[in-house]
Amino acid sequence: MLAQKLLKISAFFFFNLLLSQSLWADMSHHKAAAHAPIGVMGDHMHKSGEWMFSYRYMSMSMEGNLQGDNTISPEAIASSGLTQSGTPLRVVPIDMTTDMHMFGAMYAPSDKLTLMLMLNHIEKEMDHITFQGMMGDNRLGVFTTKTSGIGDTKLGALYSLHGDDNTKIHLNLGLSIPTGKIDHTDQILTPMNTTPSPRLPYPMQLGSGTYDLEPGITYAGTLNSWDWGSQIKMTIRLDDNDEGYSLGDQTQITSWGSYNFANWLTGSLRVTYTNADEISGQDSLIALPVQTSNPDNFGGERIDLGVGITLIGTEGAQKGHRVALEYLTTIDQDANGIQMEMQDMLTIGYQFSL
Numbered sequence: 001m002l003a004q005k006l007l008k009i010s011a012f013f014f015f016n017l018l019l020s021q022s023l024w025a026d027m028s029h030h031k032a033a034a035h036a037p038i039g040v041m042g043d044h045m046h047k048s049g050e051w052m053f054s055y056r057y058m059s060m061s062m063e064g065n066l067q068g069d070n071t072i073s074p075e076a077i078a079s080s081g082l083t084q085s086g087t088p089l090r091v092v093p094i095d096m097t098t099d100m101h102m103f104g105a106m107y108a109p110s111d112k113l114t115l116m117l118m119l120n121h122i123e124k125e126m127d128h129i130t131f132q133g134m135m136g137d138n139r140l141g142v143f144t145t146k147t148s149g150i151g152d153t154k155l156g157a158l159y160s161l162h163g164d165d166n167t168k169i170h171l172n173l174g175l176s177i178p179t180g181k182i183d184h185t186d187q188i189l190t191p192m193n194t195t196p197s198p199r200l201p202y203p204m205q206l207g208s209g210t211y212d213l214e215p216g217i218t219y220a221g222t223l224n225s226w227d228w229g230s231q232i233k234m235t236i237r238l239d240d241n242d243e244g245y246s247l248g249d250q251t252q253i254t255s256w257g258s259y260n261f262a263n264w265l266t267g268s269l270r271v272t273y274t275n276a277d278e279i280s281g282q283d284s285l286i287a288l289p290v291q292t293s294n295p296d297n298f299g300g301e302r303i304d305l306g307v308g309i310t311l312i313g314t315e316g317a318q319k320g321h322r323v324a325l326e327y328l329t330t331i332d333q334d335a336n337g338i339q340m341e342m343q344d345m346l347t348i349g350y351q352f353s354l
């Protein structure tokens with residue numbers, strides 16, 4: 001079912017490409033460079049000598065748990081789930097929020113090339129239920145773990161392959177530098193009613209710990225009041241990190257369409273397909289009786305649907321400024337093993353170019 005959807009999204013991508021190349025290639029139309037919805041990174045290029053600075057606040061929420069694509073209760077996880085070494089799962093995460101503050105800069109040394117830098121600060125919070133002892137579904141208590149700090153730093157280069165008035169295609173070349181720490185600890189409640197502070201499971205860490213390549217390709221089309229585009233982007237982990245594992249490689253395909261209601265107001269719709277692998281290797285210090293400590297319980301497939309709005313400053317002091325919001329909700333998720341269920345993601349952003 002997900003494969004079918006992927007096929008449809010890809011078909012949409014190539015249909016757009018074909019249509020704009022053949023039918024609309026020589027209809028000239030001039031307007032301000034289109035941007036994708038604010039949740040898309042590396043979607044647009046700049047003209048030679050242009051700078052752009054951006055700030056994004058992104059909030060992601062997960063709630064409840066899935067086994068594959070079925071909902072599973074905390075009690076069912078505690079009675080049937082196992083760690084990688086075969087012992088029972090006695091701690092169950094029930095919700096998680098991730099808040100990110102992202103600071104970006106773009107600069108174009110030429111019309112063909114735009115360079116990007118992105119720094120971010122991340123705050124994570126996860127609530128859990130601890131079940132008492134080695135078996136049964138007697139709840140001992142609840143606890144919350146928190147981490148915060150700098151995340152991984154992204155360097156990017158966008159290289160134009162094609163550009164005319166209606167169609168633009170560029171390559172995305174990205175490198176993620178492991179500036180986010182992966183040895184955060186916090187206090188937990190164990191099934192034996194003790195409260196140590198061990199190293200937290202993988203989802204609570206703030207970086208990948210590895211240098212990651214992020215190659216991709218972006219296509220954008222525009223005609224009259226309509227803009228649309230697609231982007232395929234991969235994340236490829238180059239090695240294992242210092243703790244002995246690497247997060248799963250990831251592929252994301254996103255397609256959007258937007259309509260300019262006025263020269264200062266744009267509305268957008270977007271669909272995103274994400275496919276990620278499980279974790280390979282293991283951090284020997286992450287060995288708690290919780291699903292998030294098992295490297296097999298990572299990755300899977302997901303489809304998100306988004307709606308967005310962008311306000312564009314067109315005159316005077318507002319010129320060059322943009323404020324945008326995008327809300328994505330997960331409509332389908334097929335998780336590897338047992339994982340928390342993805343709910344939604346909100347992005348609010350500000351961009352300024354000169």
Ligand SMILES: [Cu+2]
Nearest residue numbers: 044046052106
């Ligand atoms: Cu930009």
